Amino acid sequence: MKKSSSSLVLLALALGLTFGARSALAAMTEGNPAFKSMTQLAFGPDGVLFVADAKAAAIIALATGDTSPAANGATIRVEGLNQKIAALLGTTVDQILIADLAVNPISRQAYLTVSRGRGPEAVPVLVRVKTSGQLEIVATDKVKFDRAQLPDAPVDGLVGQGNRQSNPRMESITDIAYADGRILVAGLANEEFSSTLRVIPYPFKSVAAGTMVEIFHGAHGKFETRAPVRTLVAYQVGKEANILAAYTCTPLVQFALSELKPGAKIQGKTIAEFGAGNRPLDMIVYQKDGKDYLLLANSNHGVIKVAAEQIGGAGSITAPVTRTQGLAFEKLDWTGVSQLDRFDSRHAMVMRTAGAGVMNLETLALP
Amino acid sequence: MGPAVRPLRRLPGGSGLTPGLLLVAGVCWAGLIRAAEAPAEFSVHWLAVATPVAVEVSGMSRRAVAALEHEERAAAGWGRLFAVYAEPVEPALGGELPPMAGTWRVADGRLRFEPRFPLEQGVRYRAEFRPAQLPGGEAGAAPVVAFFQLPAPSMVPTTSVARIWPSAAVLPENLLKFYVQFSAPMSRGDVYRHLHLRDAAGRAIELPFLELDEELWDPGLTRLTLLIDPGRIKRGVKPLVDFGPLFETGKTYSLTIDAACRDAAGRPLRADFRKEFRVGPADRTPPDPARWTVRAPAVGTRAALVVRFDEPMDHALASRMIAVAGPDGGALAGEVTLGEDESGWTFVPVRAWQPGAHRLIVPTTIEDLAGNNIGKTFDVDLFERVDRKFSTASVKIPFEVR
Secondary structure: OOOOOOHHHHHHHHHHHHHOOOOOOOOOEEEOOOOOOOOOEEEOHHHEEEEEEOOOOEEEEEEOOOOOOOOOOOOOEEOOHHHHHHHHOOOOHHHEEEEEEEEOOOOOOEEEEEEEOOOOOOEEEEEEEOOOOOEEEOOOOOEEEEEEEOOOOOOOOOOOOHHHOOOOOOEEEEEEEEEOOEEEEEEEEOOOOOOEEEEEEOOOOOOOOOEEEEEEEEEOOOEEEOOOEEEEEEEEEOOEEEEEEEEOOOEEEEEEHHHOOOOOEEEEEEEEEOOOOOOEEEEEEEEEOOEEEEEEEEOOOOEEEEEOHHHHOOOOOOOOOOOOEEOOOEEOOOOOEEEEEEOOOOEEEEEEEOOOOOEEEEEEEOO | OOOOOOOOOOOOOOOOOOOOOEEEEOOOOEEEEOOEOOOOOOEEEEEOOOOOOEEEEEOOOHHHHHHHHOOOOOHHHHHHHEEEEEOOOOOOOOOOOOOOOEEEEEEOOEEEEEEOOOOOEOOEEEEEEOHHHOOOOOOOOOOEEEEEEEOOOOOOOOEOEEEEEOOOOEEEOOOOEEEEEEOOOEOOOOHHHHEEEEEOOOOEOOOOEOOOOOOOEOOOOOEEEEEEOHHHOOOOOHHHHHHOOOOOOOOEEEEEEOOOOEEOOOOEEOOOEEEEEEEEOOOOOOOOHHHOEEEOOOOOOOOOEEEEOOOOEOHHHHHHHOEEEOOOOOEOOEEEEEEOOOOEEEEEEOOOOOOEEEEEEEEOOOEEOOOOEOOEOOOOEHHHOOOOOOOOOEEEEEEEEO
16 A cells, blocks of 8 residues: 555545445435536436536536336437427427436436526526436436535635626536546636646545646647547546547547546547547447447537547557548448437437427437 | 415406407516316416416316315326416427426315426417316316417617627737627527628638537626637647638738627627727737736825736736735735726725735736736647646735835
């Protein structure tokens, strides 16, 4: 323990001592998390759903209690998903914004964060889609939950100045992911240019605010960039847990989870360029016929599939790229996908346009 | 679980509704009520003046009411008996729409539904009671329907773009962001469509901004941050190589916000807003507080402390981050104003200046218009071996009040 103890080992030990045999669920409190907004979603263990509340600068762990395994072979198809959500919430389709989709890996029920309304008084709602396709509102006024408060204004000046009654600073959360007892929170502020990745150990109790790290990727060897991570996913490369992060326009960057230490400055490795004029939207990892694959949904380039076996030996892109470079990829004919998650071992779940502003929720066979 | 049953208020016309339309006007609402082809014993009526708005069924037999009171029904079961539907403007493509979420209860011989969410202006709501679903209900009994609609909101525009920062007419080629200040809260989710960056010939510049689904608003949705895609600014990265720089020195551009941009009430803006600016050379020099001038105010007055920067600074950060510490080291309360195209900063204290040593506290994370911080440029050249760390450090500029 002396020589090999990394801070993460110590952290793990601290968590172990704090919690002993008590599970994270038992440590939760019951009540109303009082969501101000609901944006990004990620499932953790035991049906725990992590919900980003960007407006409150918090990550809430919700015990959904949704832990009954799905019947094998169940799939979901909801036509006019946004119309049906609007109807359920008693409003019109143009007053519904769907922020994220996550499938409970145990029950295969889909969860969607929805904003009812578009203005400052909009009401956040968590909607569940059962495997029957039926929609329901997940009540959050009396739930078991835990909260990790993100530092609201980490670079704020001195307090007490008269002009600070309302701080216009906000931090958007571009994605969250759960990996190996940690929640990764990628964010971007609306004032200072500080794209950040926060690492919050889960259960939350010991380190409430988490650790902030800056990730750079050496763009073409010379200049560092700290552009915001748009979507990220945990992926095992050999024996090492890694994070794959996609940025706008569209580099894919790899870094080791073990490097996420307090205050660390991380140098990511750019392993692919998927083309310009594009925003990555969602990313999943899956296995087929004994091989790992990566699916990345994009704003402009559709959904692309990457054989993950390339990642282990991928070189770092260090020279200017004219079109695409690095990992070979294949474009799927999945059109109009704006949300993507893993459904089961053989299916992905997507939300995609069905024309004229209508969104469908579908399970599609993994390619 | 639900609130205590309140005495129910009846609408004018109450239960004696006849088929047809009845207009009910209130102080701030008006409703349309219709009972369609109702069997004589049942009626459905909207309680539009109740808070929250509710809808009730009356005319049920005592036996049916007693049975309902003791029946355990899931929401879906209640919904089959009595439900409210928000009618879509366009026909739904995905088949039957679900009813609106809410709660049901039986009180005073009536069945009452309270929608979970407030009713929206301009949306037509259909309440449908299906007597066949009552305990012992007669199969084939016709449903009873009543509509309700709050008047559509006024679409007369009242909101406008109040300001755009930076205010200067000449901006650096590697400008990092704009702030657009609206006069009232806006709607989010669709804003990038209504923003256009054009060159002098009016040609739209492709993908100039970093677009985020959530959009970068302040909590009140009155100020939008538009980040220029950093890929179009940073040296050596792909978008810059592919598309070239966003701006070219010496040329003129315009940023337009379309009137079609919607405010929080769904109304368009009063007019298009256009900011024209010329582009000057790229700024890769960090701001240097050693070159700022500070004009100390006179003791005993509430005169402004006036600071002149060595270059224009980011409006939001200079407004929020710079602070004044008094002789005891504590922060002073006061009003900050930025002027002179954000290259001047003034501070008027709440209380008169005390004599002694003061300091201007400037966090190094403050930015100029190109995102350069104190002590470091926006894009760090690795070969320059700049040590870049998270820093909460600040620069302190002393000044004496006498």
